[in-house]
Amino acid sequence: MLLICQIPLALAYLDPGTGSLFLQAIIGGVSAVIGAITLYWQKIKRFFKKEKKVEKLAANEGNYQDDKK
Amino acid sequence: MIRNSGSFRDPSGFVFSEQGKIYRALNDQGLNQYNDLKESGLLAKLHHKKWLVDSTFIDKSQFKLLANETKAVLAHQTIPFISYPFEWPFALLKKATLFYLDISIYALQFNMSLNDASAYNIQFIGAKPIYIDVLSFQKYQKGQYWTGHKQFCEQFLIPLLFKSKLNLSANAIYRGNLEGISREFLIKSLPFFYRFSWPMLMHIYLPEYFQKKYAKKESQLIKKQIKKNQLSKDAYLGMLKGLKRWIEKLSPTKSKHSLWLNYEINNSYDEISKKEKQQFITTFIQSTKPKLLFDLGCNQGQYANVALNADCKMVVGFDNCFDTLDKAVEMSEKKALPFLPLYSDLTNPSPNLGWQEKERDGFHKRVNGNALIALAIIHHLRLSKNIPLAQIVAWLVSIAPYGVIEFVGKKSSVMEKMLSFREDVFSDYNQTNFEKLLKNLATIKNKCILSSDDRTLYWYQRL
Numbered sequence: 385m386l387l388i389c390q391i392p393l394a395l396a397y398l399d400p401g402t403g404s405l406f407l408q409a410i411i412g413g414v415s416a417v418i419g420a421i422t423l424y425w426q427k428i429k430r431f432f433k434k435e436k437k438v439e440k441l442a443a444n445e446g447n448y449q450d451d452k453k
Numbered sequence: 454m455i456r457n458s459g460s461f462r463d464p465s466g467f468v469f470s471e472q473g474k475i476y477r478a479l480n481d482q483g484l485n486q487y488n489d490l491k492e493s494g495l496l497a498k499l500h501h502k503k504w505l506v507d508s509t510f511i512d513k514s515q516f517k518l519l520a521n522e523t524k525a526v527l528a529h530q531t532i533p534f535i536s537y538p539f540e541w542p543f544a545l546l547k548k549a550t551l552f553y554l555d556i557s558i559y560a561l562q563f564n565m566s567l568n569d570a571s572a573y574n575i576q577f578i579g580a581k582p583i584y585i586d587v588l589s590f591q592k593y594q595k596g597q598y599w600t601g602h603k604q605f606c607e608q609f610l611i612p613l614l615f616k617s618k619l620n621l622s623a624n625a626i627y628r629g630n631l632e633g634i635s636r637e638f639l640i641k642s643l644p645f646f647y648r649f650s651w652p653m654l655m656h657i658y659l660p661e662y663f664q665k666k667y668a669k670k671e672s673q674l675i676k677k678q679i680k681k682n683q684l685s686k687d688a689y690l691g692m693l694k695g696l697k698r699w700i701e702k703l704s705p706t707k708s709k710h711s712l713w714l715n716y717e718i719n720n721s722y723d724e725i726s727k728k729e730k731q732q733f734i735t736t737f738i739q740s741t742k743p744k745l746l747f748d749l750g751c752n753q754g755q756y757a758n759v760a761l762n763a764d765c766k767m768v769v770g771f772d773n774c775f776d777t778l779d780k781a782v783e784m785s786e787k788k789a790l791p792f793l794p795l796y797s798d799l800t801n802p803s804p805n806l807g808w809q810e811k812e813r814d815g816f817h818k819r820v821n822g823n824a825l826i827a828l829a830i831i832h833h834l835r836l837s838k839n840i841p842l843a844q845i846v847a848w849l850v851s852i853a854p855y856g857v858i859e860f861v862g863k864k865s866s867v868m869e870k871m872l873s874f875r876e877d878v879f880s881d882y883n884q885t886n887f888e889k890l891l892k893n894l895a896t897i898k899n900k901c902i903l904s905s906d907d908r909t910l911y912w913y914q915r916l
Contacts, residue, residue, distance in 0.1 A: 403664025
């Protein structure tokens, strides 16, 4: 009954099978965790990249200043 | 108006026929689903790709017997011959499986999904699959599960695995179960080491384990888990694409000793006889111009090809050798022929099946009323299956009003071989008797004695 509440009406005539749904619930959970980790990992990567970029930019600016001299 | 007896499960509408044309009645829910499909842009794309049967709205007032709940009627393209998954050889089932996955993946691009995974919703025109149920589509809802996964496994994946992993064609088991083959059945047939195969674990072992563990317990935990988690669109797509990659690699384990696989090359008659046979079939087809021809004992489709080159619109072939049928599918696909090779043991053809024995039509109901060719099969029915010749002739003539039957005499090398280790108790099997039996039921329009190997072709017209 719970599944019927969750699944749109047109799907309700088909027995989805507890086994298949539970497997997908796990896949859903795992992929959500992987998704979250990926998201945070990218944020971390972006943070360091940004720092590196700033450093590089600063170095480039330094070079430019040197050239000017 | 004849309501299709297999169309009763769908809460959104039903299929009916009138004067040979196919229609679909839509109720409120069905009309909404159809409009969603149209508005998503998917309907037009699927029609363009010829992946979905054509459908157009038609004035519903012309059908007087429709109930008030019918809000609209669609006229559908007619499929020349309805076949069922348990009649498909491996090559066709694999095509249908990949086609289902392709449609599902494509639909998600339009924010639509398939609400079931019934193999009966796929039909073939030649060896090309087409989806026939417009009400299987509905709006994709964020986080939804793939509810058709279990059905997909039972109706598509598991029969394929039986052939590719165990070299067993599961068509008879499929026919017996109709709704597909259970995971439990496959698991009990598989060696233990398949538990270590990742896709097997994912789609067969784990779901079966969870099913058994939680189905009866009504556990609040599992309900919570299913309710709490969602399947992201990426994960949904990942499942479909992963299955596609896996299934693309599945191939049938070839039988080393298939008797019929090389029949077209290693048969017992010479090139001249082959040409005579081809000419006879060509003349028969050009004179009768059948829209649909049934080739009983079609082998790899050599004579189906001859018939199509003459003037035949479509050929449906039947054979009981799976390896040969896979070759026939390959040929049909390669040459893009309207030739559909199907599995059937003619002495045990598909009966009417399913709910009230009306859900799926049997062989005779679907085959009746067209032309046939039955080349070199009656000696097998007589000698291998012990069917009296009178019954064989009556059966063939009852199936098709006109056709070609090849009679293979006892002096033929193949008959000599068949009779070499057994007593000849088939006194009714002789050419004189065959002609007499045929003449009782039909006119012999033409006859050709082949130059070699004691074979004669008969073109008959039912009385």
